Amino acid sequence: MAAAEEGGGGMAVIRDKGEMRSWSRSRRKAGGGLALVPTMGYLHRGHLSLVEEAKKRAQFAVVSIYVNPGQFAPTEDLDSYPSDLQGTSVGWRRWGSMPSSAPPTFTTMGKAAALEGKLVSCVEDRGGEGAGHETWIRVERLEKGLCGSSRPVFFRGVATVVAKLFNIVEPDVVVFGKKDYQQWRIIRRMVRDLDFAIDVVGLEVVREIDGLAMSSRNVLLSPTERQQALSISESLLKAKVAVENGETSCEGLKASVTWSITQAGGRVDYAEIVDQENLGVVKRIRSPVVFCVAAWFGKVRLIDNVEISL
């Protein structure tokens, strides 16, 4: 495994966790903060917004790329998850404008290596209690409901690998997207409960021009599914407008979003309106909420949400 190498466009690619830690420590010693953007690769403009924010908030920025088997149950899409790990600079090149200023990318191991069972002290047992890893972090209340209901090992896998990244990279700031709203709240809570001295920043959902939330999984949609998937953002936007016009009952709002997505050809996993802070289910909107949706289009499960603050 290479310790550190020069990737495309002059960015440093660090593959070894000891090397990563030394890199971070030497930069921090030199002064200036360090920001981390955790990702699973296959980079798109949503990720780019996080990187740009990271660069504003700290002198040094690190992007981690790791498709974490520990957050996928055996029935989930680890095998088909789009992967960039053969060439980490692909995403940077896709943006065209960035290469010279791209931050170091920390990639501990490829998905392929994980599947071959090569252990690099990551969360490599696909959610089971395998020999490779037996310590897990649970954020017990927030991990319930929404994505936690249909992805049984998802959030313990996320919390655990993110805590490991915190220990390896030792950032001052970490930047997440609010597209994964529950994930962002869970990480904020973990940081508070475990006293990590890290600021957790959440950024707005970046969308395609027609409104579809950017997602690495979008590339797996057929052209028809891609069109059908627009029903998520369109129906969420309508719900937001309805609330702004005085609607407060969640039942009708949820029924309407579910109907629109189903009519378009999707299958709703959940359409839920929850409190922005504690993610508790809300029946009548009286304070800031977030309307969260997960829906299937063919074999692809997408998530999206809108925050609605009265």
Ligand SMILES: Nc1ncnc2c1ncn2[C@@H]1O[C@H](COP(=O)(O)OP(=O)(O)OP(=O)(O)O)[C@@H](O)[C@H]1O
């Ligand atoms: N459209 C987006 N807008 C803002 N942030 C995003 C967007 N898509 C992903 N992110 C954020 O990027 C970070 C890394 O996410 P990840 O690499 O899993 O990409 P992803 O597009 O969310 O993948 P997928 O949706 O297929 O799971 C997360 O903090 C996630 O919330």
Ligand SMILES: CC(C)(CO)[C@@H](O)C(=O)[O-]
């Ligand atoms: C936070 C994360 C990198 C943990 O594997 C992943 O869940 C993601 O990309 O959102």
Ligand code: BAL
């Ligand atoms: N961004 C979420 C990663 C996952 O779906 O596993």
